[in-house]
Amino acid sequence: MTVHTPPPGEPDRIIDEPLSEALSRRYLAYALSTITNRALPDVRDGLKPVHRRVLYAMNQMRLNPDAAARKCAKVVGEVMGQYHPHGDQAIYDALVRLAQDFAQRYPLVNGQGNFGNIDGDNAAAMRYTECKLAPAAQLLLEGIDEDAVDFRPTYDGEDEEPVVLPAGFPNLLANGSSGIAVGMATSIPPHNAAELIDACLLLLDNPDATTADLMAHVQGPDFPTGGVIVEPRASLLETYETGRGGVRVRAAWSREDTGRGTYQIVVTEIPYQVKKADLVEQLAGLIETKKAALLGDVRDESAEDVRLVLEPKSRNVEPEVLMESLFRLSALESRFPVNINVLDARGTPGVMGLKQALVAFLEHRREVLVRRGRHRLAKIEARLHILDGLLIAFLNLDEVIRIVRYEDEPKAKLIAAFELTEIQAEAILNTRLRQLARLEEMEIRREHAELSQERDELLKMLGSDKLQWRLVGVGLKDVRGVLGPETTLGKRRSIFAEAPTVDPDAAIEAMVVREPITVILSERGWIRAAKGKVEDPSELKFKEGDKLAFLVPAETTDKLLIFATDGRFFTLGCDKLPSARGHGEPLRLMLDLDDKVGILAVFPHKPGSKRLLASRAGYGFILPEEEAIAFRRAGKQVLNVDAKGAALCLPVTGDQVAVIGDNGKILIFPLSELPEMPRGKGVKLQSYREGGLRDALVFDSAEGASWIDPAGRTRAWPEWGQWAGRRASAGKVAPKGFPAGKRFKPKQA
Structure with a gap:
């Protein structure tokens, strides 16, 4: 047995402990790191660390909406070198998503170049694309340089980064978020910012408002790609109460007449996070495999806007019936899971309902308001102090000039002569003579009076909780003017409707020609359907070593029921059975049927x-x-x-x-x-x-x-x-x- 001894002088490098405890502690550390630093957003600004670092780095680079765009590679390099010690591709992917108007309800980055599309195509390389901050990002960053939030050291300790952004609007729910951590995940749909702000204002007026009261303003999600939400209101209420649930969203469509009694369906909006190219491929596959019995053809005529053309197999098919059948079979309808799992102000993960998330945001806004007020108050106090000194200098201008010209230590002499502080004396000495000569007493007193009034208002605000909450509401109303429903960006995109009660199965059956058939199932599980009645079963041919097990008369409109020895029933449409020209197809490829499970009965329903x-x-x-x-x-x-x-x-x-x-x-x-x-x-x-x-x-x-x-x-x-x-x-x-x-x-x- 080989004994490993530690290197000389380094005995502490070997730790004697049970392997299970060592693995448990390290895995827990990894899990916590993933939860808090990667996967879950902060309830206050709705951002994960990588997104927050991208926006902050762009703000430090002065990439404001009115500035010229810079190469994304420059931004990614800045983020990776200063704040985010991970791969450049991961940072660029995060930046790209912030710029995609089909992924973000309120894009935070204004991208120039190829940033991908709704078909699922990737963005161009970062050396080709350019970016700058979007107006919505400015609302999140407003006050970042006014001590509005805490900062922490960056990964190398050479700089600082914000723990959270000031967040001028409830970005968590406005843009949504998704992520998978260790043992938990989050999935938050986007919402309309104006509706969220209206709900916040309601909470400011009535802190006891219920989730049902808030839903008078927040009707439901508002997806960037639009669509029709068909989730019942009772289900949405439960989702917003508990923070868990789901939302069914469908494609928006309309009927276009094509003459002579024919028509086509035009899809103009598709469900959120559904790739259009994959959807077209899926619909084409349904036609090829004959699973969409009512659909005849599908074409993608999209340019900048979505335009999918669906042609029915027969003009006798009702448009509603056709679409209901496709909603069942394809991604034209999807269910967006809701799991509002976020980090609170203390960094603790937890699931929150709608009211809890909005209350956490409002408390953050109040803290930002108070901190910005204190920062501004300190600036005003410093300026007033200097103005007091300048006023003294103006009233004693000749003596000040004499001291500056003839005294060896003018700073000390000014302090002693006029009882000034070092800051006031420094300000006087830094003032040019010609500026001192132009100073007017009225101008100094006017600025002093304005700042004194602002100081009094800030002191009053900092001492009144009621006034603080009122000012939070005033700020939200200003933001609503930027993101309100009257703007192109703020107008609601997803609409609400009830799913029509139609029976697509009955319509599909009506399309099938009713003909007699004979279902043939062999002992080895090969199934086929022969037209008409099989008069002489002995004439049937099977693969070598196989023979007849079931011979069942049926019709093409029947549903074939198959009972297995494990107690399960399977159903097949008789019109979809393979032809009897060959040996048919293995039943076990059509059903999830184990080789050890036998068939006991086959009969039409x-x-x-x-x-x-x-x-x-x-x-x-x-x-x-x-x-x-x-x-x-x-x-x-x-x-x-x-x-x-x-x-x-x-x-x-x-x-x-x-x-x-x-x-x-x-x-x-x-x-x-x-x-x-x-x-x-x-x-x-x-x-x-x-x-x-x-x-x-x-x-x-x-x-x-x-x-x-x-x-x-x-x-x-x-x-x-x-x-x-x-x-x-x-x-x-x-x-x-x-x-x-x-x-x-x-x-x-």
């Missing part, structure tokens, strides 16, 4: 019909067929089974149930003793010491029971009443002549 489901363990219930329908690839779990799996799925066509176990005993009881359920395990049908349920039969007591022997002959069973008993009992041995396979019908009859 008949509305109003019921089925008897039973497991091998001997439990079962009655299922309405409507409960079995599910077009998901994963199917629908209906019968809960153990390791033995499901045993049977029979149509309910009588009033009696006969069951037989592996032990060859038969029990008959009334069908009414079985419950009707949408899903579950069911009740016990028959008791077994060993083995399980083998088969069952549902029959009408008036018509009598029978079974089918292996030769296909029907055998009457007039004495079936002798096997009647209570459900869940053991039953009696099967009568003479009963098939040795212990089934009422051959397995593939």
